[in-house]
Amino acid sequence: MLLARVAGTLVATRKEPTMDGLKFxxxxxxxxxxxxxxxxxxxxxxxxxxxxxxxxxxxxxxxRQTELTHNRPCDAVVMAIVDTWEVGGEEKYRK
Amino acid sequence: MLLARVAGTLVATRKEPTMDGLKFxxxxxxxxxxxxxxxxxxxxxxxxxxxxxxxxxxxxxxxRQTELTHNRPCDAVVMAIVDTWEVGGEEKYRK
Amino acid sequence: MLLARVAGTLVATRKEPTMDGLKFxxxxxxxxxxxxxxxxxxxxxxxxxxxxxxxxxxxxxxxRQTELTHNRPCDAVVMAIVDTWEVGGEEKYRK
Amino acid sequence: MLLARVAGTLVATRKEPTMDGLKFxxxxxxxxxxxxxxxxxxxxxxxxxxxxxxxxxxxxxxxRQTELTHNRPCDAVVMAIVDTWEVGGEEKYRK
Amino acid sequence: MLLARVAGTLVATRKEPTMDGLKFxxxxxxxxxxxxxxxxxxxxxxxxxxxxxxxxxxxxxxxRQTELTHNRPCDAVVMAIVDTWEVGGEEKYRK
Structure with missing residues (x-):
């Protein structure tokens, strides 16, 4: 997994029907x-x-291993919100 | 998923039979x-x-998780047409 | 999928038995x-x-979604010979 | 597989339920x-x-081919602790 | 598939049990x-x-499509030893 900050949202009306209801x-x-x-x-x-x-x-x-994305043409999913991490004994981020 | 602009089309007559009918x-x-x-x-x-x-x-x-591409040797699919997205509260694109 | 030109061939006698008969x-x-x-x-x-x-x-x-490569330790397959493509209304290649 | 050094740990309370109990x-x-x-x-x-x-x-x-990660939205797993490796006849690392 | 030269070996005693017996x-x-x-x-x-x-x-x-690696947390396998390849009509390597 990789770390990221949620920068914004995307809207797509015309899409694979199985993607209906997913938030991008x-x-x-x-x-x-x-x-x-x-x-x-x-x-x-x-x-x-x-x-x-x-x-x-x-x-x-x-x-695709979440209930929302199972069997859908989705190749990236946010699966956790980070509270904190540390590297080399130093806290690098805290929510 | 990644963002892209449709730049053109490609024709391939000789191909895996299961790819017949797909538009590239x-x-x-x-x-x-x-x-x-x-x-x-x-x-x-x-x-x-x-x-x-x-x-x-x-x-x-x-x-391969679309009806058209299921079980085919296809590793990239357009699965949505974008209406708009915003980043940092700023609209970056609108159709 | 990506575009490529066939530059040459490779021979490997000692290999996974399921790869027998495949052309590299x-x-x-x-x-x-x-x-x-x-x-x-x-x-x-x-x-x-x-x-x-x-x-x-x-x-x-x-x-692996071709008859030849099904269930084999193969991670790249030529699945179409290109006739032509165009980008921005300009033909970039014709066979 | 690739080599890495464990640099730290990450905590995420709000996550896919199937990720509960996994250490990041x-x-x-x-x-x-x-x-x-x-x-x-x-x-x-x-x-x-x-x-x-x-x-x-x-x-x-x-x-996802470990008991802990099976069917979970996890795309990277530590599956071995390295004792030693050598390259060109030279030992590059020993625990 | 990609070409590589075997540069050395790696030993890991503590690992996923299903990786026992595999040579790295x-x-x-x-x-x-x-x-x-x-x-x-x-x-x-x-x-x-x-x-x-x-x-x-x-x-x-x-x-994972070899008998040795089936269902194991292994994402790279040597599946052939190369005898020779040529590019542009020129032999680039012979064993």
Whole structure:
């Protein structure tokens, strides 16, 4: 999984019918120092994350292992909202 | 999923028989500011997207989770046409 | 899927028994302007492509969705020979 | 699989219910000379690895082939703690 | 699949039980001119490859399509030992 900050939302009316009801989040990727890397991904939201929150997302077939995304053409999912992490004994982020 | 603009189409007569009837789109990848990144992908079209439209595409096994691409050797599919997205409270694109 | 030109062939006598009979092609990756990018991949041939031809290849689990590659340790397959593509209304390649 | 050093841990209270009980590790990727590459990944821990240990991790659907991660939205797992490796006849790391 | 030279071996005593008995090889990736690219991967050995040999390896779920790696948390496998390949009519490598 990778770290990201929820930067915004995306709306798509015309889509695969199985994607109806899914919320799309625009994620900006973070490194372990809580700095944006410049990369992004659009992910389905499985945990009710809000704009500004720091999350973990999973990609590939693992992104379909939630009730919301099962058997859908979805390759990225927010599967956790991060409370805190530490690296080298130093806290890098706290919600 | 990633953002892309439909840049063109591709024709391949000699192909895996299971790919018959699929339309191939040439996609130019976009970043969250609606700028082309230089990357591309050739994707199957599951939503009837036209040249010039901004779309979401899924890759890997998730690209086979549409009726059109099920069990086919297809690793990228356009699964939504984008209406709008916003980042940091600012609208970055509207159809 | 990505574009590539068939650059050559590869022979491997000692291999997973399930790979017997598969033809290995060395592919040089192309961008949408039909220019080599410097990248390559070794792919199984599912369509009888010849050296010099421009092809589409699929990777990952999608590379196993052909009769030849089903259930085999193969992560790249040539699944179409390209006739032509166009980008921005301009024909970029014709066989 | 790739080499990494366990750099720290991550806590996420609000997450996919199936992820309950999994321990998240922050991994810094290593090259074959035991030097950090600058990359990272957050992985589930399947072997009881501690901070500072050098591990192997697997990604993608292979990350779900452990008892702990089966059918969960997890795309990276620590599946071994490394004792030693050598390259070109030279020992590069020993625990 | 990609080309690599077997550079060394890796030992991990504490690991997922299903990985018992698998041999881990440290692979240095090669380009089509038989030059090392600087990249590496740790792969399971399905063909009895020795240090110094040039091999093909498969990644992702395809790495689990051998008898040795089936259903195991393994995302890279050596599935062939290369005899020779040619590019542009020129032999680039012969064992």
């Amino acid at each position: 989040l625009v994620l900006r990727q973070l490194d372990v120092d809580d700095t944006e890397t410049g990369g992004y991904v659009v992910a389905a939201d499985a945990v009710g994350a809000g704009v500004g929150e720091v999350v973990l997302y999973a990609t590939g077939s693992s992104a | 789109l040439v996609l130019r990848q976009l970043d969250v500011d609606d700028t082309e990144t230089g990357g591309y992908v050739v994707a199957a079209d599951a939503v009837g997207a036209g040249v010039g439209e901004v779309v979401l595409y899924a890759t890997g096994s998730s690209a | 092609l060395v592919l040089r990756q192309l961008d949408v302007d039909d220019t080599e990018t410097g990248g390559y991949v070794v792919a199984a041939d599912a369509v009888g492509a010849g050296v010099g031809e421009v092809v589409l290849y699929a990777t990952g689990s999608s590379a | 590790l922050v991994l810094r990727q290593l090259d074959v000379d035991d030097t950090e590459t600058g990359g990272y990944v957050v992985a589930a821990d399947a072997v009881g690895a501690g901070v500072g240990e050098v591990v192997l991790y697997a990604t993608g659907s292979s990350a | 090889l440290v692979l240095r990736q090669l380009d089509v001119d038989d030059t090392e690219t600087g990249g590496y991967v740790v792969a399971a050995d399905a063909v009895g490859a020795g240090v110094g040999e040039v091999v093909l390896y498969a990644t992702g779920s395809s790495a």
